Amino acid sequence: KNEVEQSPQNLTAQEGEFITINCSYSVGISALHWLQQHPGGGIVSLFMLSSGKKKHGRLIATINIQEKHSSLHITASHPRDSAVYICAVRGGSQGNLIFGKGTKLSVKP
Amino acid sequence: DGGITQSPKYLFRKEGQNVTLSCEQNLNHDAMYWYRQDPGQGLRLIYYSQIVNDFQKGDIAEGYSVSREKKESFPLTVTSAQKNPTAFYLCASSMGGAPSPLHFGNGTRLTVT
Numbered sequence: 001k002n003e004v005e006q007s008p009q010n011l012t013a014q015e016g017e018f019i020t021i022n023c024s025y026s027v028g029i030s031a032l033h034w035l036q037q038h039p040g041g042g043i044v045s046l047f048m049l050s051s052g053k054k055k056h057g058r059l060i061a062t063i064n065i066q067e068k069h070s071s072l073h074i075t076a077s078h079p080r081d082s083a084v085y086i087c088a089v090r091g092g093s094q095g096n097l098i099f100g101k102g103t104k105l106s107v108k109p
Numbered sequence: 110d111g112g113i114t115q116s117p118k119y120l121f122r123k124e125g126q127n128v129t130l131s132c133e134q135n136l137n138h139d140a141m142y143w144y145r146q147d148p149g150q151g152l153r154l155i156y157y158s159q160i161v162n163d164f165q166k167g168d169i170a171e172g173y174s175v176s177r178e179k180k181e182s183f184p185l186t187v188t189s190a191q192k193n194p195t196a197f198y199l200c201a202s203s204m205g206g207a208p209s210p211l212h213f214g215n216g217t218r219l220t221v222t
Contacts, residue, residue: 002151004151030208031208033210033211035211035213040215041197041199041215041216041218042213042214042215042216043199043201043211043213043216044213045210045211045212045213048208048209048210050208086151086152088151088152090208096154096157096167096168097152097154097211098151099151099152099153100151101149101150101151102151
């Protein structure tokens with residue numbers, strides 16, 4: 001069983017829809033990262049969080065430490081949001097990152 | 110603008126040849142990382158460096174080598190000992206110490222035939 005599981009693997013949405021991507025992990029962590037990988041391959045860090053909730057523009061990330069679960073929400077989705085979204089967790093303060101396999105999102109106009 | 114530069118974007122080599130991938134950052138970050146990405150898999154750590162002149166093996170270091178002679182630079186050499194070198198390689202950096210956001214380069218796609 002993978003230590004970081006993301007769902008769904010693939011997601012197709014219509015422009016304007018509210019989107020949720022889930023991440024579950026099985027190890028103790030010091031931080032969880034949400035990353036966005038564009039079709040060209042470059043990766044951008046969206047959020048790093050260890051508790052609660054963070055918001056940036058139309059993106060919201062939440063984490064429940066007790067349930068070992070995090071969600072990434074996108075409100076009013078747009079075709080430019082089409083990308084692969086990757087969840088990664090850091091085990092302990094000096095632990096290396098463990099990556100999920102990613103969720104491929106396609107937003108249709 | 111500060112960032113991480115990987116070059117080249119595409120690289121083609123014949124089997125049996127060593128090849129070096131470049132990674133340069135001007136973010137003044139202490140920590141640098143090399144990851145490999147294969148279709149359908151999460152990123153896997155090859156090597157990382159927390160400070161100049163020091164580096165550690167990651168999960169899949171066999172067939173790779175690195176150096177960290179300068180804070181800004183962390184080149185990765187894919188040697189002929191790497192059994193399956195064709196992949197997408199990503200370099201990243203962070204401030205180091207306590208968990209901090211990662212900054213990634215745009216990657217190098219290596220094809221070995």
